[in-house]
Amino acid sequence: MLGGSGAAPTSAGSGRTAAPAPTPAPTGPEASLALAPVPEPPAITLEEAMQAVLEHSFDLRIAAEQVTRSEIQLRKAWALLLPTISASASYTYNFPSEEVYFVDREQLDQQALLYDSIAQILEQSAMFITDPDERQAAEERAQQLRAVAKKLSDTEPEPVTINPPHVFGANVSVAIPLFNGRAIPLLKNAYEAVDLSRAVLAQQQASLLYATLRTYYGAVAAQALVASARRQLDAAQAHRRTVARQVELKTATRIALQRADLEVVRGEQQLRVAEQAYRNARAALGQLMAREEEFEVVEPGALPPPPPTADVEALEARALAVRPEIVAQSAALEIAERMRTEAWMRYLPSLSLVGSGRYNSNTSGFINDPFTGAVTVRLDWPLWDGGLREANLRETASRIREERLRLAQLEQKIRAEVRGNVADLALKEKAVETAEHGYALARATQADAKRLFELGAATSLDVIDANLAAFFAEVELTRAKLDLAQARLALAYVLGELTPEVAHGGE
Incomplete structure (x- = not known):
């Protein structure tokens, strides 16, 4: 039968221990690989684990993008109250172009003939005027009329283009909203939506921190159980060596040695189970941190602090004031209103x-x-929209009732969580006290059994039972401390105390 690391194989049919066959030392490249030191995995503290989760969580990054999107929606809401400026330009090619002649050659000649005739009449009438000044004035008017007549005769008819082939156009408009009743509540809702998205982000941060803390303390407890299993294996191996010496001295039976070997095998199995549980706990923590490399956890040093007060009503009021879920639901109710x-x-x-x-x-x-x-003052007043406004009023009234019910339901749930966690915390604290007392008794019994066995006043079975009792008492104490730590974490979570500041060492 094979024992643990402190046991050696026995030869069949005798109580003597057979010497193990020597293992040849590796040579060549294998020797350098065998002698190369294996690097120890880095140790990750609780604060480092929480920071890694906050930095690499996909859920938090998605929630942060939702906050960014709500801030962009806020800018859209402001657009309902701010002026809008628009500009446009156009080019038009018209085919065919349209032209209009308002006067032709014949009309120009007739007008020239008319002016020339009037000038001739003035010249003839000037010959009968005796006053030299009036005669000169008449002659000058006649000359002016002849000049106009000559100009009309020399003028070619020009068309007026009504629709030219190439037309360029541009337009710039500025619209300033003077009154828009819908813009004010929509703008306030946009601000509230930003607060709502931030509250959702805070709630997800708290949930991730809570999961990280629970997982980390679970990994620490699994690490402690590995140490307990090693101590149990060491105790079983030490007892096996003691029994082996007594068998050689003919003061113990071979049955006692076989029973000691069996306890060593059980101890090795318990150690393997504990190590696998520790690996699983680290894997779960690594998944939260998005880390695939091996690492170790570090004992935080102390359990999470107890609640600030034992007054359940004060704790309920505190939770209702700061829980991100309450903040988010209150914001949703204000948006509905x-x-x-x-x-x-x-x-x-x-x-x-x-x-x-x-x-x-x-x-x-x-x-x-x-x-x-152009400047335009525009008034838009929808008189009838097919009943859409009345339907919106009924819909928003139902939405308000729904959000109020959700808020009342959430408040009731949080109060129940606070009361339940306070009661559970008291039970877990009592369980730790009981486990500590039981572990102290088991350790004392283990020491007494070992001492009495060496004196011959106790049997091997007494030592084995004492070792197992001490191991199970230590396991029970480790689990009780883990339960207490997780109970305090649960209460801190329901009180809304798990914020990103906790990950950076804040209170």
């Missing part, structure tokens, strides 16, 4: 001021100035 205000605001008109400036390159027609502008 403002949405009802926004539904009422749909009955009011909206008033805006619009200023626009236009440019058009087509100035050959009836428009002389290419630049024009």
Whole structure:
């Protein structure tokens, strides 16, 4: 039968211990590999584990993007109250172009003939005027009329382009909202949505920190159970060596040695189980930290602090004041109430001021100035929208009732969590006291059994039973401390005390 690390194989049919066969020493490259030191995995403290979880969690990064998106929505809400400026430009090619002649060659000749005839009449009448000044004035008017007639005769008819082939246009408009009743509640809801998304982020941070703390303390407890299993194996191996010496001295039977060997085998199995549990606990913690490399955990040094007060009502009030879920649900209720205000605001008109400036390159027609502008005061008042506003009012009223019920349900749940965790914490504290007392008794019994066995006043079975009792008492104490730590963590979680500051050493 094979024993533990302190046991050697026995030869069949005798009580003598057979010497193990020597193992040849490795040579060549194998020797250098065998002698190369294996690096110890780094130790991760509790604070480092929490910081790693906060930095690498996909859930937190998604929640942070939701906060960013809500802040962007806030900027959109402001757009309902701020002026808007728009500009546009256009180019138009017209085919065919349209031209209009308002005067032709015949009309110009007739007008020239008319002016020339009037000038001739003035010249003839000037011959009969006796006053030299009046005669000169008449002659000058006649000359002016002949000049106009000559100009009309020399003028070629020009068309007026109504629709030119190439037209360039531009427009700039500024719209200033003077009154929009819906914009105010929507803007406030946008701010509230930012607070809501931040509260959701805080709630996810608290949940991850709680899971990290529970997992880390579980890994520390698993590490302690490995140490307990090693001590149990050491005690079993030491007892086996003592029994082996007594067998050689003919003061103990071979049955006692076989029983001691069996306890060594059990101790080795318990150690393997404890080590596997420790590996599983570290793997769960590594998954939270997004870490695949091997690492060790470090004993935090002390259990989580107890609650600040034993007054259950004060703890309930504290939890209801700071829990992120309450903050988020309260924000959701305020958003629902403002949405009802926004539904009422749909009955009011909206008033805006619009200023626009236009440019058009087509100035050959009836428009002389290419630049024009206009200022408009616009009032929009929806008188009937098919019953949509009434439906929105009923919908928002139902939404408010729903959010109030959710808030009341959440408050009831948190109060129950606080009361349950306070009661559970008291039970776990009593369990630690009982486990410490039991472990002290088991250790004393173990020491007495070992001493009495060496004196011949106790049997090997007494020592084995005492060792097992001490091991199970130590395991029970470790688990009781883990339960107490997790109970305090659970109470800290329901009180809303698990914030990112805890991961950085804050109180």
